[in-house]
Amino acid sequence: MVRRLLYLNGIAILFVIFFHAVGWGFTAMFPWTPRYLPVSAPVYDQVGSLSYYYLRLVEQIVVVAIPAFLFVSGYFMAFSAGRRDNVTWKQVWGRVKMLLFPYIFWTLLMWAAKLAQGDIFPLTGYAVMFFTGRTTPAYYYVPLLIQYYLLSPFIIPFARNRWVSLLIITGIIQFSLQLSQMLVLLNGMQGVPDFVRWLAVVPKWFFLARLFWFVLGMVVGFHIKEFKQFLARFKWVFLVTAVVCIPLGVLEWEAIIRFSGQDWLEHRETILDSIYSLAFIFAFFAFTNVALPLNKQVSDLGVKSFGIYLAHIPAMEFTARGIYLLIPALLGVQLLFQPIMVVFGLGIPLLMMAVVNRSPARRYYSYIFG
Amino acid sequence: MDREAILLDYVKNELLRGRANNITAEDDLLGAGLIDSLGILQIVAFIDERFNIQVPDEDVVYENFNSVKALSDYLAQ
Numbered sequence: 001m002v003r004r005l006l007y008l009n010g011i012a013i014l015f016v017i018f019f020h021a022v023g024w025g026f027t028a029m030f031p032w033t034p035r036y037l038p039v040s041a042p043v044y045d046q047v048g049s050l051s052y053y054y055l056r057l058v059e060q061i062v063v064v065a066i067p068a069f070l071f072v073s074g075y076f077m078a079f080s081a082g083r084r085d086n087v088t089w090k091q092v093w094g095r096v097k098m099l100l101f102p103y104i105f106w107t108l109l110m111w112a113a114k115l116a117q118g119d120i121f122p123l124t125g126y127a128v129m130f131f132t133g134r135t136t137p138a139y140y141y142v143p144l145l146i147q148y149y150l151l152s153p154f155i156i157p158f159a160r161n162r163w164v165s166l167l168i169i170t171g172i173i174q175f176s177l178q179l180s181q182m183l184v185l186l187n188g189m190q191g192v193p194d195f196v197r198w199l200a201v202v203p204k205w206f207f208l209a210r211l212f213w214f215v216l217g218m219v220v221g222f223h224i225k226e227f228k229q230f231l232a233r234f235k236w237v238f239l240v241t242a243v244v245c246i247p248l249g250v251l252e253w254e255a256i257i258r259f260s261g262q263d264w265l266e267h268r269e270t271i272l273d274s275i276y277s278l279a280f281i282f283a284f285f286a287f288t289n290v291a292l293p294l295n296k297q298v299s300d301l302g303v304k305s306f307g308i309y310l311a312h313i314p315a316m317e318f319t320a321r322g323i324y325l326l327i328p329a330l331l332g333v334q335l336l337f338q339p340i341m342v343v344f345g346l347g348i349p350l351l352m353m354a355v356v357n358r359s360p361a362r363r364y365y366s367y368i369f370g
Numbered sequence: 371m372d373r374e375a376i377l378l379d380y381v382k383n384e385l386l387r388g389r390a391n392n393i394t395a396e397d398d399l400l401g402a403g404l405i406d407s408l409g410i411l412q413i414v415a416f417i418d419e420r421f422n423i424q425v426p427d428e429d430v431v432y433e434n435f436n437s438v439k440a441l442s443d444y445l446a447q
Contacts, residue, residue, distance in 0.1 A: 001427045003414055006411040009408065073407070076407030079431065079435075083433055084432070088401065090401055090402075094404075362387050
């Protein structure tokens with residue numbers, strides 16, 4: 001099972017790339033329509049098209065990416081504690097340091113790119129961007145993970161000894177947040193009680209938002225024997241649940257859009273998505289006798305996942321903006337636009353990593369890519 | 371080259387990419403933050419490929435992997 005963690009990390013980073021390719025796909029499909037259609041303002045008449053449902057289906061399948069990353073990270077905090085009572089603060093700092101340096105590097109790079117475009121922010125703006133990861137829509141993951149590492153010494157005793165209560169509590173927190181967000185989507189901010197409004201606006205960089213996944217990985221790490229027995233008993237249940245949740249998730253989001261009265265809504269993780277993610281992760285580890293396709297290649301991506309995660313954002317943004325400027329007709333052909341985004345989103349970071357790894361800067365590799 | 375030397379060489383060149391050439395087999399790699407969780411998984415895969423030893427999940431614990439010497443001692447058991 002442990003070796004499969006690397007593969008899961010590889011799948012997760014591939015899914016992240018697909019997820020952001022879909023994000024750019026929707027940008028091309030809606031706000032950028034005037035660039036390739038004879039319209040003066042964005043139109044939403046591609047909602048319901050084959051391309052639209054293709055993007056939604058992919059988005060639905062890959063929603064497990066961040067839960068999978070957090071699960072693997074939680075598992076290894078349990079590993080770091082070993083048979084001792086807890087991890088040491090030195091270990092925690094070692095982890096944080098490995099995230100922090102590459103995060104600073106790429107954040108500064110993105111700020112430089114914004115500056116080159118004339119975007120200047122007040123000092124507080126930079127501070128907020130740094131501590132919340134808002135420099136790009138994806139960098140929130142780094143401050144989030146750092147919070148989990150810093151909280152680990154406090155969580156570990158519970159994950160080891162009172163793991164059922166811990167999973168129930170963190171599960172209820174996640175359920176409440178997602179339920180509140182759905183209620184706000186359906187009824188608007190004014191149509192829900194105050195406490196629901198507060199829960200709904202908990203940002204995704206804040207530790208409560210996805211604590212369950214990290215804790216789950218940690219609990220599994222401490223109780224691996226029991227976990228394996230549990231998986232063996234219900235493996236078909238997990239597989240069927242994961243498969244069934246995919247079309248249900250697509251339908252659910254369409255229903256939410258209908259009830260909200262909007263033309264289109266950017267997808268947010270729902271309770272059903274969490275059930276899917278849980279079933280996906282469990283099914284993935286339950287069928288250990290099934291050979292994994294492209295094991296070495298996917299595991300290799302898993303090793304490089306943090307570097308790819310940080311570097312794929314500018315790579316995809318420059319690719320999308322390049323297409324917008326130079327070949328706008330491509331924006332309307334998702335069949336071509338999507339593969340281009342995925343190839344560049346993955347290829348450019350891998351190329352950069354290979355170049356640094358073969359250059360005199362090799363010794364600084366981990367400070368750039370983790 | 372004995373197993374300990376092979377492992378040390380792998381850690382220095384592949385995992386650390388030459389950024390800590392002076393580490394020894396006794397150094398605490400995890401405690402010092404020199405390698406991370408993914409590094410551990412790479413070592414597990416390397417042991418499988420190089421020595422044809424499959425480390426059971428239950429043995430992938432900090433105590434067996436915190437230094438090259440600890441790992442080498444564990445593999446010798």
